[in-house]
Amino acid sequence: MCGIAGFADFHAPSAPDTSCLEAMVATLTHRGPDAGSAEILAGVGLGMRRLSIIDVAGGRQPVYNEDRSVRVIFNGEIYNFRELRR
Numbered sequence: 001m002c003g004i005a006g007f008a009d010f011h012a013p014s015a016p017d018t019s020c021l022e023a024m025v026a027t028l029t030h031r032g033p034d035a036g037s038a039e040i041l042a043g044v045g046l047g048m049r050r051l052s053i054i055d056v057a058g059g060r061q062p063v064y065n066e067d068r069s070v071r072v073i074f075n076g077e078i079y080n081f082r083e084l085r086r
Contacts, residue, residue, distance in 0.1 A: 001031055001032075001051060001075065002031060002032040002048060002049060002050050002051050002075040003025075003028030003031035003032050003048065003049040003075075004028075004046075004047070004048050004073055004074075004075060005021065005024040005025050005027075005028060005038075005045075005046075005047045005048070006021075006044070006045055006046045006047060006073070007020075007021065007024075007044070007045045008043060008044050008045075009043050009045075010043045011043075012043055016040050016043070016045060018038060018039075018040055018045075020045075021038045021039075021040060021045040021046075021047050022038050022047070024038075024047055025037075025038045025047035025048065025049060028047075028048075028049040029049055031049055031051065032048065032049030032050040032051045033049070033051065034050050034051055034052040034056070035049070035050040035052065035059075035060065036048060036049045036050065037060070037061055037062065037073075039062070041071070046062055046071065046073045047073070048061050048062075048073045048075075053077075054077060054081075055081065061073050061074070
């Protein structure tokens, strides 16, 4: 099973330090040894560790919409992923 970590700090006076989020994600390595990411944007930090099962090469996260205004980190399986990729 994968691992997800995150925080929200909308009152930070400057860009948050990524080391906190990276440390949070590092504690999840045993849950997802195949890949990981951590990024902070607009006061929201999202991080994950991935256990690759399906789409090993193309399942990078976070997932963005077309104009990159929405990002999501999730744990689960999208069964109609072939239809969505068309």
